[in-house]
Amino acid sequence: MIVETGHFALVLALALALAQAILPFAGARLRDVALMRVAQPVAVAQFLLVALAYGALTHAHVVSDFSLVNVIENSHSLKPMIYKISGVWGNHEGSMLLWVLVLSACGAAIALLSRAMPDLLRADTLAVQGLIGAAFLAFILLTSNPFARVADPPWQGRDLNPILQDPGLAIHPPLLYLGYVGFSTVFSFAAAALIGGRIDAAWARFVRPWTLAAWIFLTLGIAMGSYWAYYTLGWGGFWFWDPVENASLMPWLAGTALLHCAAVMEKREALKVWTIFLSILAFSLSLLGTFLVRSGVLTSVHAFASDPERGVFILAILVVFIGGALALFALRAGALPTGSLFAPISREGALVVNNLLLTTACATVVIGTLYPLALEALTGDKISVGAPFFNTVLIPIALPLVLLMPIGQMLAWKRGELIGALQRLRTAFAAGVVALAAFGALYGAPVLSIVSAGLAIYLVVGAFSDIAQRAALGNVLARLRGLPLSAWGTSVAHAGMGLSLLGLAAAGWGVEQIVAMKPGVAQDVGPYQIAIEDVASRAGPNYAETYAVMAVREGGETIARIEPAKRFYQARRMARTEAGIVTLGLGQVYAALGEQHADGTLDARLYYKPLVLLIWLGAMVMALGGGLSLADRRLRIGVAARARAAQPQPAE
Amino acid sequence: MTRKGKRLALISAALAVLAMAVGLVLFALRDNIVFFYSPAELAQKHVAPGTRLRIGGLVKEGTVVRGEDRNVSFTVTDRTADLDVTYKGLLPDLFREGQGVVVDGALAANGAFRADSVLAKHDERYMPRDVADALKKQGVWQGEKQ
Numbered sequence: 001m002i003v004e005t006g007h008f009a010l011v012l013a014l015a016l017a018l019a020q021a022i023l024p025f026a027g028a029r030l031r032d033v034a035l036m037r038v039a040q041p042v043a044v045a046q047f048l049l050v051a052l053a054y055g056a057l058t059h060a061h062v063v064s065d066f067s068l069v070n071v072i073e074n075s076h077s078l079k080p081m082i083y084k085i086s087g088v089w090g091n092h093e094g095s096m097l098l099w100v101l102v103l104s105a106c107g108a109a110i111a112l113l114s115r116a117m118p119d120l121l122r123a124d125t126l127a128v129q130g131l132i133g134a135a136f137l138a139f140i141l142l143t144s145n146p147f148a149r150v151a152d153p154p155w156q157g158r159d160l161n162p163i164l165q166d167p168g169l170a171i172h173p174p175l176l177y178l179g180y181v182g183f184s185t186v187f188s189f190a191a192a193a194l195i196g197g198r199i200d201a202a203w204a205r206f207v208r209p210w211t212l213a214a215w216i217f218l219t220l221g222i223a224m225g226s227y228w229a230y231y232t233l234g235w236g237g238f239w240f241w242d243p244v245e246n247a248s249l250m251p252w253l254a255g256t257a258l259l260h261c262a263a264v265m266e267k268r269e270a271l272k273v274w275t276i277f278l279s280i281l282a283f284s285l286s287l288l289g290t291f292l293v294r295s296g297v298l299t300s301v302h303a304f305a306s307d308p309e310r311g312v313f314i315l316a317i318l319v320v321f322i323g324g325a326l327a328l329f330a331l332r333a334g335a336l337p338t339g340s341l342f343a344p345i346s347r348e349g350a351l352v353v354n355n356l357l358l359t360t361a362c363a364t365v366v367i368g369t370l371y372p373l374a375l376e377a378l379t380g381d382k383i384s385v386g387a388p389f390f391n392t393v394l395i396p397i398a399l400p401l402v403l404l405m406p407i408g409q410m411l412a413w414k415r416g417e418l419i420g421a422l423q424r425l426r427t428a429f430a431a432g433v434v435a436l437a438a439f440g441a442l443y444g445a446p447v448l449s450i451v452s453a454g455l456a457i458y459l460v461v462g463a464f465s466d467i468a469q470r471a472a473l474g475n476v477l478a479r480l481r482g483l484p485l486s487a488w489g490t491s492v493a494h495a496g497m498g499l500s501l502l503g504l505a506a507a508g509w510g511v512e513q514i515v516a517m518k519p520g521v522a523q524d525v526g527p528y529q530i531a532i533e534d535v536a537s538r539a540g541p542n543y544a545e546t547y548a549v550m551a552v553r554e555g556g557e558t559i560a561r562i563e564p565a566k567r568f569y570q571a572r573r574m575a576r577t578e579a580g581i582v583t584l585g586l587g588q589v590y591a592a593l594g595e596q597h598a599d600g601t602l603d604a605r606l607y608y609k610p611l612v613l614l615i616w617l618g619a620m621v622m623a624l625g626g627g628l629s630l631a632d633r634r635l636r637i638g639v640a641a642r643a644r645a646a647q648p649q650p651a652e
Numbered sequence: 653m654t655r656k657g658k659r660l661a662l663i664s665a666a667l668a669v670l671a672m673a674v675g676l677v678l679f680a681l682r683d684n685i686v687f688f689y690s691p692a693e694l695a696q697k698h699v700a701p702g703t704r705l706r707i708g709g710l711v712k713e714g715t716v717v718r719g720e721d722r723n724v725s726f727t728v729t730d731r732t733a734d735l736d737v738t739y740k741g742l743l744p745d746l747f748r749e750g751q752g753v754v755v756d757g758a759l760a761a762n763g764a765f766r767a768d769s770v771l772a773k774h775d776e777r778y779m780p781r782d783v784a785d786a787l788k789k790q791g792v793w794q795g796e797k798q
């Protein structure tokens with residue numbers, strides 16, 4: 001009964017989504033305020049219905065209702081509760097339902113938080129949001145029904161793919177979806193601006209928090225996914241240039257570019273057309289990512305069962321929305337008013353360069369990801385484009401970008417002074433050079449790591465140089481408190497980028513060893529020694545594991561114990577390696593087990609990874625910077641409208 | 653600077669960055685892509701030893717030999733042609749005889765394939781799509797185990 005209620009709620013949500021797409025849009029054309037305002041309650045009701053459907057599916061998973069195909073294929077009565085709840089999105093149907101849940105939540109949030117917004121903009125935005133929702137709800141109901149039943153329920157389910165049975169499953173997909181799908185709001189705002197033909201700094205202010213929020217979640221989601229892959233796959237790698245990973249990186253790059261050019265638009269009313277274009281691009285790339293991951297054109301742990309019908313459906317959605325938005329853009333962008341002027345050497349100029357480099361990086365990732373698919377479709381040749389390609393292409397784009405980041409921060413709006421900016425960055429340059437020498441002396445080759453580490457320190461120091469110099473002008477504390485939060489946000493986010501870069505640079509100094517270990521014989525790994533103390537077996541809730549107790553020693557003293565294991569999941573008859581990891585400072589010692597031999601030796605991969613935690617901590621600091629910027633009182637939603645009401649703007 | 657001049661500067665800057673990117677992409681695509689073949693395709697292609705390749709197929713039953721010092725050798729087959737593979741390192745958890753596998757590496761001078769990474773399928777329902785395609789082409793596809 002609960003299951004049918006969920007299914008029914010989903011059908012009803014589709015009907016409401018269609019109403020949300022049509023009524024406010026018609027109202028906006030007829031200038032009928034009552035019709036336009038239908039959008040808000042409908043958007044909230046649509047969200048509640050999708051949430052009800054989602055709750056029903058979660059309930060079925062929690063109580064192990066094996067009359068549902070979805071539960072049979074992805075659950076098991078002995079599965080721990082956390083994976084029963086998070087396993088709801090650990091499969092194609094459930095993950096699409098989560099996608100739509102986030103989408104309708106975005107719509108409801110716009111409806112509830114947009115009191116200050118002009119009726120016309122709100123109506124058109126929610127109509128577009130409703131249209132996207134209708135498309136994906138139809139996709140779920142027609143091709144991926146999570147509520148499908150079987151006539152003969154089995155006693156037991158087939159369990160969730162063991163690779164997914166990890167706390168990371170509870171965190172990574174929701175965060176990533178909040179980011180991915182969060183960009184739908186910006187897309188809807190952009191489409192609404194194009195439909196309405198009006199775009200100004202107030203528009204940029206309405207859009208800003210949504211861009212920032214989506215970007216924060218996407219940053220955290222990508223970082224979490226990377227850390228999950230790092231500790232669970234047992235290869236010690238944190239990024240594999242897998243098309244599925246690229247699918248999340250593309251909207252991130254476009255979103256980061258959008259964040260920066262929206263700042264120009266908000267402050268100076270310039271780059272309007274470009275801002276609109278990036279708003280469309282960011283969500284288009286999210287859609288492309290959804291297509292790549294969910295259609296089955298790629299095989300990976302993310303692409304659950306593949307079904308050509310689904311691929312064609314998502315492709316159709318993709319074509320309609322991206323094509324439609326770009327067509328709208330082509331038709332209407334020319335009519336948008338052009339913005340104000342600025343000198344090439346200025347904050348705006350620097351942000352234009354930032355956008356050029358970021359979108360170029362984004363384009364190369366798109367090419368590297370789609371080229372193999374295109375080539376296979378055209379010639380039948382199968383190729384793989386991996387790390388060597390992306391490293392060759394992206395490093396020459398990323399390093400100059402990092403070099404320019406603090407300089408851009410130092411330039412004034414409208415007209416800046418390059419020499420002055422460089423002089424004010426003296427400390428940062430000095431810190432970078434000192435770091436270069438220090439890292440070179442401490443760790444040595446590879447050169448790329450040394451250069452990147454030097455740049456990273458320069459970026460961290462440079463990010464705060466502006467704030468430090470402003471504070472030094474007088475009463476330090478009062479000055480620091482007086483600075484707008486968004487200035488802190490920029491500095492903190494840039495510093496986070498620096499920390500991540502340092503962590504990435506340090507990957508070059510890591511130690512990797514594949515060894516046959518004899519119990520009791522210590523093995524050198526970087527500055528530490530690792531020895532097996534014991535090998536034993538034990539049973540978990542739905543698996544059995546063989547684990548080794550390894551002592552990590554430094555100078556003869558045991559400083560930590562790790563327990564890498566090999567797990568065997570009975571339901572799927574599948575083995576999985578569980579790495580043993582200990583964090584020492586900002587670095588980690590990492591061990592993954594291989595095979596055990598008759599003579600008692602145990603194959604293992606042992607890694608020493610200096611500063612590796614900085615990769616993810618840096619991403620969290622970036623997100624924190626975004627959060628600070630989001631919290632800036634002056635830029636909160638509503639302030640723009642109140643300010644505008646106080647001082648009427650001249651006609652354009 | 654005039655509006656026109658500014659626009660010109662912007663466009664030339666964009667073109668410069670774009671040209672650089674295109675150059676990088678072309679350069680990287682020439683040197684860094686890896687072709688994927690099944691053993692039967694490889695047998696027809698006459699690939700020079702040393703070229704990086706990716707081979708997909710099934711691990712032939714009864715061919716896995718574990719040697720000293722983590723050296724492993726096995727045969728990858730698509731039921732039409734076989735390819736002997738040598739590898740040194742740890743095999744993935746899901747590596748099993750009769751199951752799908754993808755190996756990265758290059759042909760040695762003696763015609764054997766020296767792999768530097770071995771990837772196995774992710775779960776019992778998953779078969780590398782490339783392998784499935786190759787098997788379908790050879791007419792030995794058994795259908796999806798659902």
